[in-house]
Amino acid sequence: MADELRQELINRHLITMAQIDQADMPAVPTEVDSYHSLFPLEPLPPPNRIQKSSNFGYITSCYKAVNSKDDLPYCLRRIHALVFAYDFHAGGETMMSRHFNDPNADAYFTKRKWGQHDGPLPRQHAGLLPESLIWAYIVQLSSALRTIHTAGLACRVMDPTKILITGKTRLRVNCVGVFDVLTFDNSQNNNPLALMAQYQQADLISLGKVVLALACNSLAGIQRENLQKAMELVTINYSSDLKNLILYLLTDQNRMRSVNDIMPMIGARFYTQLDAAQMRNDVIEEDLAKEVQNGRLFRLLAKLGTINERPEFQKDPTWSETGDRYLLKLFRDHLFHQVTEAGAPWIDLSHIISCLNKLDAGVPEKISLISRDEKSVLVVTYSDLKRCFENTFQELIAAANGQGSSI
Known part of the structure; x- marks a missing residue:
């Protein structure tokens, strides 16, 4: 087995088996329903419990826990008095922490005025992400939205803080379904799916913001006052297809849009990602064959x-x-x-x-x-x-x- 893959699997195992000393962290419960061995995945809320999540508007906490019924690890997201259970992916990190954790990356938008550049513009491989990586993310995120929308539902959490990256480029969307529970009103006589089309349109706008932030390598680029400057950066550094995709997702349309509409913009890049996935699968199968005994x-x-x-x-x-x-x-x-x-x-x-x-x-x-x-x-x-x-x-x-x- 390749050393890189072996080390990655070992690290995942160590993270999966991680435990806390209950005496050092008494605030962490020993059990929650059928889950035990809780391990915090995020900093615990402060004792005054005033700080709330910017996404959900409630105090939240996140733990790794083991289900006593199947002995498998899960990710528990606690929001107020509710607990949501998701698959646990050891070693995963958010897109926010991987790509938007450098305060210097915002300098182009926050420290310079329009038209005033103290130095060269950020470029691919020199401050900006390679376009191939951005398209790899686009293919995966649009595929996730396509699956959700085809089921008649909406994601509603297409945000860098809720997109997980495992390995080098594998993406997963976390916290799906949370908003559906938090905003559900049992007293309403209306169909809870009545607003789903509106939520799906919001998903496409959120996808456009994520792609634009990746292209600028900065969350400051998606702020309204920086959009013109951000699009100039995209025009200079990336292909017209990427620019057109961002404009399509962020621009108001006279008709209902669908995630399928961006497939022509992805074009043959889809096959590039498919080939990369199959090659990765071949490598893993070869390594598995060596270890199968x-x-x-x-x-x-x-x-x-x-x-x-x-x-x-x-x-x-x-x-x-x-x-x-x-x-x-x-x-x-x-x-x-x-x-x-x-x-x-x-x-x-x-x-x-x-x-x-x-x-x-x-x-x-x-x-x-x-x-x-x-x-x-x-x-x-x-x-x-x-x-x-x-x-x-x-x-x-x-x-x-x-x-x-x-x-």
Whole structure:
């Protein structure tokens, strides 16, 4: 497996397993309904609880938690007395933190007046994002809106603080459905979907603002007083297709717009993103093929570990040292406790993997097992060892399920 992918997966695992010391953070609840092991993903609200979310208008907090029903991690978003559960993506960061966390990026809009430039304009790869990355984001975000709108719903959270980035360019939209719950009025006789078309149009405007902010590499660019200046920056640095897409999304139209309308502007770039996704999938499949046997070998070692050196079984303290179990003990020594002629430990992973594969397959190849006092040598086949291994483990399983004599 590639080192970069391996390190990314390790980091995700570490984040997934992260826990807090309850004594250091007593404000974090130990359990919420069927969720436990809460870990804050955002700074906790201040003790005075005056600060409110700029998106929802309520005090919010966000946690990683484990569901006791399926033992999987989830992202819990607490808003007032409501808790929303979403899939947890370890290592994800918001678009805000990835691309809009540099206060110097706003200097072009905040420190200069129109027409007065102290230096060169920001350029791609020199202060601005590459256009290929922006189109990669556009394809994913428009695809998300297309899925939501096709279902007759609206996103309503197309905002850099609610767009998650995992890996290098993979996007996910967080907090979808929150506004539908917060603004629902059960006393209304009107159809709650009556305003959905209006919300969908607002989604397209929000998408346009996100794209313009990415093109300017600054949230200041989407402020009304900076729009002309921002569009000049886009015109100078990016293609006419990107400029036209932004104008289409942000300009009032005389008709209802659809996310499908921007597909011609995306054009062949869609196939570029599709090819990139398929190539990424091919790389991951190749790495998976290299690692696919690890689970099988781990199960063999786990089963072997339940047998070797068991202190007592069926009230027999010598159980692991007699019969088939003794052969398996000697096989364990053959796997892990080899020494050189000088008596130094001989460590060879290929030897361990080869022997485990032969055990799993039950090949007729013979193997010499030597006792620790070197007074006994037993010659057996891997087929014999596999039979001993399976019979012994099944004996343990039967006792664990209450089918054998009680210990």
